[in-house]
Amino acid sequence: MINIEQISKKYKMAESYSVKDLDLFIAENEIFGLLGPNGAGKTTLISMLCSLIKPTSGSFTINGLTYKKNKNQLKQLIGIVPQEYALYPTLTAFENLKYFGSMYGLKGKELDHQIYEKLDQLGLLAFANKKIETFSGGMKRRVNLIASILHDPKVLFLDEPTVGVDVQSKNVIIDFLQSLNAKGTTIIYTSHHLNEAELFCTQVAIIDQGTLIVKGKPKALIDKFDSAKNLEDVFLSLTGKGLRDSA
Amino acid sequence: MHKLWASTYKELLLLSRDIGGVAILFVMPMVLIITVTLIQDSTFKTIADTNIPILLVNNDNGEVSKTIEKGLETANAFKMVLDKTEEEAKELVYKGTYQLAIVIPENLSADLERKVNQNVNSIIAKIGLEEATTDTVAIPNKEVRLYFDPATQQSFKASVKNGIDKMVSKIETESIYKAFQKQITDDPSEVIFETENFITFKEIVAKNGDQEILPNSVQHNVPAWTLFAIFFIIVPLSINIVKEKSQGTFVRLRTNPVSYATVLAGKTLVYLVVCIIQFVLMLLVGLFVFPEIGLPTLDVSGRLPLLLLVTVFTGLAAIGLGLLLGTIATTQEQSAPFGATLVVILAALGGVWVPVFIMPEIMQVLSNISPMNWGLNAYLDIFLRNTSVVEILPEISLLFLFFITTTLIAIVYNEKKNAV
Numbered sequence: 001m002i003n004i005e006q007i008s009k010k011y012k013m014a015e016s017y018s019v020k021d022l023d024l025f026i027a028e029n030e031i032f033g034l035l036g037p038n039g040a041g042k043t044t045l046i047s048m049l050c051s052l053i054k055p056t057s058g059s060f061t062i063n064g065l066t067y068k069k070n071k072n073q074l075k076q077l078i079g080i081v082p083q084e085y086a087l088y089p090t091l092t093a094f095e096n097l098k099y100f101g102s103m104y105g106l107k108g109k110e111l112d113h114q115i116y117e118k119l120d121q122l123g124l125l126a127f128a129n130k131k132i133e134t135f136s137g138g139m140k141r142r143v144n145l146i147a148s149i150l151h152d153p154k155v156l157f158l159d160e161p162t163v164g165v166d167v168q169s170k171n172v173i174i175d176f177l178q179s180l181n182a183k184g185t186t187i188i189y190t191s192h193h194l195n196e197a198e199l200f201c202t203q204v205a206i207i208d209q210g211t212l213i214v215k216g217k218p219k220a221l222i223d224k225f226d227s228a229k230n231l232e233d234v235f236l237s238l239t240g241k242g243l244r245d246s247a
Numbered sequence: 248m249h250k251l252w253a254s255t256y257k258e259l260l261l262l263s264r265d266i267g268g269v270a271i272l273f274v275m276p277m278v279l280i281i282t283v284t285l286i287q288d289s290t291f292k293t294i295a296d297t298n299i300p301i302l303l304v305n306n307d308n309g310e311v312s313k314t315i316e317k318g319l320e321t322a323n324a325f326k327m328v329l330d331k332t333e334e335e336a337k338e339l340v341y342k343g344t345y346q347l348a349i350v351i352p353e354n355l356s357a358d359l360e361r362k363v364n365q366n367v368n369s370i371i372a373k374i375g376l377e378e379a380t381t382d383t384v385a386i387p388n389k390e391v392r393l394y395f396d397p398a399t400q401q402s403f404k405a406s407v408k409n410g411i412d413k414m415v416s417k418i419e420t421e422s423i424y425k426a427f428q429k430q431i432t433d434d435p436s437e438v439i440f441e442t443e444n445f446i447t448f449k450e451i452v453a454k455n456g457d458q459e460i461l462p463n464s465v466q467h468n469v470p471a472w473t474l475f476a477i478f479f480i481i482v483p484l485s486i487n488i489v490k491e492k493s494q495g496t497f498v499r500l501r502t503n504p505v506s507y508a509t510v511l512a513g514k515t516l517v518y519l520v521v522c523i524i525q526f527v528l529m530l531l532v533g534l535f536v537f538p539e540i541g542l543p544t545l546d547v548s549g550r551l552p553l554l555l556l557v558t559v560f561t562g563l564a565a566i567g568l569g570l571l572l573g574t575i576a577t578t579q580e581q582s583a584p585f586g587a588t589l590v591v592i593l594a595a596l597g598g599v600w601v602p603v604f605i606m607p608e609i610m611q612v613l614s615n616i617s618p619m620n621w622g623l624n625a626y627l628d629i630f631l632r633n634t635s636v637v638e639i640l641p642e643i644s645l646l647f648l649f650f651i652t653t654t655l656i657a658i659v660y661n662e663k664k665n666a667v
Contacts, residue, residue: 102253
């Protein structure tokens with residue numbers, strides 16, 4: 001499904017690579033967790049896969065397609081849930097979703113039906129005509145998610161989709177993503193919530209300083225480390241306990 | 248096409264939700280045009296109606312100074328204060344209490360009369376009508392001193408100087424006539440010389456066929472300041488684009504299968520409508536508000552289609568610049584002040600404040616690159632010269648070319664910056 005070969009990214013003025021010679025294969029219909037400490041290169045990797053930034057070197061294909069040759073086809077195939085609320089605050093939830101749905105060529109009653117259905121599934125139907133600026137963080141996260149899946153993407157990228165939300169919202173989001181995956185959507189997500197990733201992901205990859213450290217099923221990784229009781233223990237064993245502040 | 252309409256509708260919604268922004272877009276240009284036209288209109292009337300207080304130090308108290316005093320009084324432009332000495336007047340003017348002090352020297356009337364009489368006598372003697380007098384004495388030239396407040400504008404100074412110069416010349420001429428009259432006849436009531444000006448000026452406005460064009464402050468100001476207001480759309484438009492980047496929606500759009508050109512086209516359509524509404528409001532102000540506040544009515548008879556045409560292309564040029572600025576700028580702190588300053592520079596270059604023909608040569612050349620200059624020329628051609636579409640074709644073509652160029656640069660810049 002996603003085949004990444006020797007991909008690297010070094011930002012202008014940066015002293016080191018954010019992602020360095022990374023090889024990764026993500027199979028179809030996985031829920032794939034990209035885990036790593038701050039500055040590990042998770043967002044950079046997802047941004048390259050979503051055509052937001054250009055790799056310095058290396059290549060990747062999604063479903064056998066590349067942005068160079070199949071830009072619009074590929075954009076139609078994927079969905080991205082950015083870390084920030086990528087919504088217009090003064091528009092209502094419905095207006096935001098109608099607009100972003102239209103950008104995928106959806107229109108008319110079919111689009112309206114999709115919007116109302118998804119709002120209902122994520123508990124937001126009653127707020128369809130309220131402005132985004134009046135929403136709580138959790139509500140915004142859910143609208144942010146809906147805006148990315150109206151066109152039924154084959155691959156969904158999520159950059160920390162549950163950050164800053166309450167437990168209730170988090171559960172709704174996770175349940176919804178699992179239902180999407182059950183319908184055939186491949187999910188690639190980054191998170192700092194290792195417990196969440198342990199329960200939610202079918203595969204995880206831990207990356208640090210731009211390189212892949214380990215990849216596997218959460219359970220298999222926990223079993224691999226004798227002293228590890230959970231994924232967090234595995235993570236700390238591999239990345240260390242030192243702070244990763246950078247500026 | 249569906250994506251374009253969706254983008255346009257979204258922009259319309261965003262604009263309609265920002266009531267303060269909409270008010271600024273529509274109300275401020277009207278406030279601007281009323282204020283500027285009132286000020287400029289009163290500038291034309293300043294000399295006639297305003298009564299600026301000035302100091303007149305009359306050290307002469309003779310015929311000449313009385314004539315100057317009377318001349319200044321009848322001009323209705325000044326309110327004279329007469330009880331100061333030259334030193335006091337000088338200080339008051341330098342302090343800025345008064346804009347002007349006129350000091351008439353001692354014995355001006357007597358010395359002028361003596362000087363003129365001497366000259367006339369010598370001429371009469373030369374042509375043999377009378378014997379030459381031998382007691383010619385040297386009479387020093389007289390100086391009427393004008394003290395100006397350092398803050399006084401050059402145009403006001405020049406106008407006052409010219410006025411007084413004209414008055415003094417007339418007094419001198421009349422004195423010469425009187426002196427000759429005295430020499431030629433003993434009857435002072437006998438009219439030998441006509442002292443009225445032989446050469447006069449008449450202002451004739453250029454005509455196009457039978458249609459007389461009557462330029463006034465409104466016909467001049469409405470196009471100039473409408474243009475200024477239209478170009479100010481650069482600021483909200485560039486902020487709109489920068490906001491999309493900062494609130495993350497631009498990131499989402501970049502991952503959507505929609506071109507940047509479509510996104511910009513949606514903005515262009517909405518902001519073009521804004522420009523047209525701005526223009527219509529300006530016209531309505533000119534037609535209905537100006538007469539109510541004592542200003543001349545704007546005459547748009549038979550010109551509306553052409554005016555709208557120019558507005559569309561001017562609006563496009565302004566929008567193109569806004570799109571480019573918004574695309575390049577990364578923060579509102581960059582786009583807003585830069586956009587506002589750029590409009591002021593383009594307006595200055597374009598001849599909105601000072602006519603291009605009185606600018607220094609280098610600025611006249613530079614004015615040709617200001618889209619505001621192209622727009623202003625097209626508006627003035629329509630308002631004041633009654634031109635046809637063919638005659639404004641070069642200006643509107645340049646405006647359109649400017650829109651295409653700036654928009655293309657914005658698209659290419661965005662593509663290059665975000666190439667994957």
